Amino acid sequence: REESCSKIEDAIQNIDFKGNFADCNMYGNGHINDTFVVRYTQEDGSILRYILQRINHEVFKDPVGLMENVAGVTEFLRNKILENNGNADGETINLIKTKDGKNFYQDSIESYWRGYRFIEDAACYDKVEKPDDFYQSALAFGHFQNQLSDYPAETLHETIKDFHNTPDRFMRFKKALEEDILGRAKNIQEEIRFVLDREQDTHILMDLYKKGEMPLRVTHNDTKLNNIMIDNKTGKAICVIDLDTVMSGFAVNDFGDSIRFGASTGAEDEKDLSKVNFDLGLYELYTKGFLEGCNGSLTDVELDMLPVGAKIMTLECGIRFLTDYLQGDTYFKIHREGHNLDRCRTQFKLVSDMEKQWDAMYEIVNKYR
Ligand code: ADP
Ligand code: MG
Ligand code: MG
Incomplete structure (x- = not known):
């Protein structure tokens, strides 16, 4: 557990999240990856949230290829939205690169981590309710x-x-x-x-x-x-x-x-x-x-x-x-x-x-x- 907590810290330090780190908690109902929400305090005192995920390396044997796919598609979607209405917020999933410009952070125990902008005021539903x-x-x-x-x-x-x-x-x-x-x-x-x-x-x-x-x-x-x-x-x-x-x-x-x-x-x-x-x-x-x-x-x-x-x-x-x-x-x-x-x-x-x-x-x- 301690080992894994220190890896979370490593990942947080390497991904280019903005602001001052506040806290990090497990998040969501995903079945495949480990998903966390990380909160950052901004200069004006407001809070910005990010998603941090450890990619399930057991299921996905080619995390590097996977992240190239994810980066390619998310960038394409963001550009498309910018072209269409000049506003990239909320309408697509946005990958946050690492501080050295990579699509993911690989830690010393071969785990792969990535960050996303948190899509606020929205939810995922497990079951069709209506x-x-x-x-x-x-x-x-x-x-x-x-x-x-x-x-x-x-x-x-x-x-x-x-x-x-x-x-x-x-x-x-x-x-x-x-x-x-x-x-x-x-x-x-x-x-x-x-x-x-x-x-x-x-x-x-x-x-x-x-x-x-x-x-x-x-x-x-x-x-x-x-x-x-x-x-x-x-x-x-x-x-x-x-x-x-x-x-x-x-x-x-x-x-x-x-x-x-x-x-x-x-x-x-x-x-x-x-x-x-x-x-x-x-x-x-x-x-x-x-x-x-x-x-x-x-x-x-x-x-x-x-x-x-x-x-x-x-x-x-x-x-x-x-x-x-x-x-x-x-x-x-x-x-x-x-x-x-x-x-x-x-x-x-x-x-x-x-x-x-x-x-x-x-x-x-x-x-x-
Ligand atoms: P899994 O492959 O484990 O299902 P997901 O990428 O679907 O992983 O993420 C798990 C959960 O985390 C989602 O069901 C959703 O609730 C939440 N989540 C993932 N990405 C975002 C995001 N960018 N903004 C807000 N919530 C997110
Ligand atoms: Mg999912
Ligand atoms: Mg999935």
Whole structure:
């Protein structure tokens, strides 16, 4: 503990926070990084707050590449906002460099630290309390896509290799199935069939990409509600945060992942599948917000592929749970026997629901495009 406190002090001293240090406390509900709020007294006696984060080095194996991505995207967003309305406050996440001009501070025990301006008068919500929250997140992620539509996405580091390479996820599943190290395959034939029947689907987006019809975009890859700051007074989204997983990818996958967890009526690991339904109303709300946010920056092919993105992200997630189940639950933390199998079943239930409402999903895109 003492060791870690002294490292916090080191980081504070090295990052270019302005004013006189007042105090530092743990902050927020993030699940990945260690987040602190640091307070600084300014000359006029006012207090300025900053976010200090220790990057989770276990999860993110390439913190240097990650921080290059974060710095590139945040600087680009700030310049875009300056161009548009001459005011960079509050509307994007601002990285604070170290005193020697670096994007992060690396301490002597190989921890990586970074600072951000604190976005005041705003909050992050863990749960969708009202539909408008979900709509606000759609607007923000759409806007994010729009602002970054002319960013050179191919320059971003692939910090998590093959993250949404769905054909590759399928191959890894097939390999786990062939090996079947725990002999679990015999009890899950229905789930296995479900995946094998949809091999074609896993290729759709990658094939379009290879034909040059699906553009590479800046994607966020963690498009949860609690990665959006919502204004305390107006209830409106201010900006997207948590850019650790920013990489190049397909816009429809970011959209799809939001739908996957946001338009389900049940928890990701619900055992009672009658409680897990794909909510077309929530899908419509998100689609509306996302397309408003994108404001014309998506191509026709991308728009056509939004329902596919929703289905493929859900299928891919289910495949990952099933693969982990076959491999002995080594990747996703489990809290009960068969936990990964339960998780995979909720995803496949949602995929089935989407397939049943396929035409309606397209019509909704067409209504707002
Ligand atoms: P994690 O990857 O651990 O989720 P986040 O970057 O999402 O880390 O940060 C964790 C929490 O810290 C957020 O949910 C939010 O409440 C708070 N937070 C992060 N950045 C800022 C910021 N610039 N201003 C205010 N609060 C922030
Ligand atoms: Mg977060
Ligand atoms: Mg994160």
